[in-house]
Amino acid sequence: MSAHFYDPDGSRHGLPTFPFRMAPDGYATRRQLRAQGLRPGGQAVAAQLLWHSNRYRRQGEPPVRVAYLYRRDRAKPVRPMTPGRTAALAKAMLARRTCPECRTDRGYCIPRSLGMCVPCATPS
Template sequence: MSARFFDPDGDRFGMPTFPFRMAPDGYATRRQLRADGLRPGGQDAIQIMWFSNRYRRPGRPPIRVAYLYRRDRAKPVRPMTPGRAAALAKAMLARRTCPNCRTDAGYCIPPSLGMCVPCAYPN
């Protein structure tokens, strides 16, 4: 156990912190909650921290963090309403529409290009 990341009272890190694979039972990540049809529902989170050689940033230690939420306090995911579905469809259409030629590209326009591929690279 890495004592460096063990702070169950939250004195050192500001929230309860546990080393990797040492979190108490009954907690899950957002992704795990969503797979069960749940959402955090505004509750306070705990965090797990660990070292990762895959996550290196210049000048900072390679520390990863994941937030966990209690399963028993999680709420069900809100159902998709017709209004929310229409708003989502409109937003996705805006992401697919090329600002240059005003056509639906059929894919989300890459932010690096800012326009569809045929407009970015004309022959």
């Protein structure tokens, strides 16, 4: 356990802070809430996890990662998908799959780096 990141009362880091994998019961990240069918529901961040990670090191910044925690008892259920939202998402995905050059639905999202489908970007 990293004693540097253990601050349950928040006097040092401003928020109650725990080392990686040391969060007490009753707290969850957004992903953990979503896996349980919940969402933060407008509540403020209740605590945080901090850990060292050289994998995401940036020039001039310490290699510390953060994950924000929310209280499970204040979380709300995820809103159900409505037919209007389903239609809007389907339309948006169709726009991402349609090549602006040849106007065909390619079945995959057009790469933003190319701006067009692969056959149009690499003519034979």
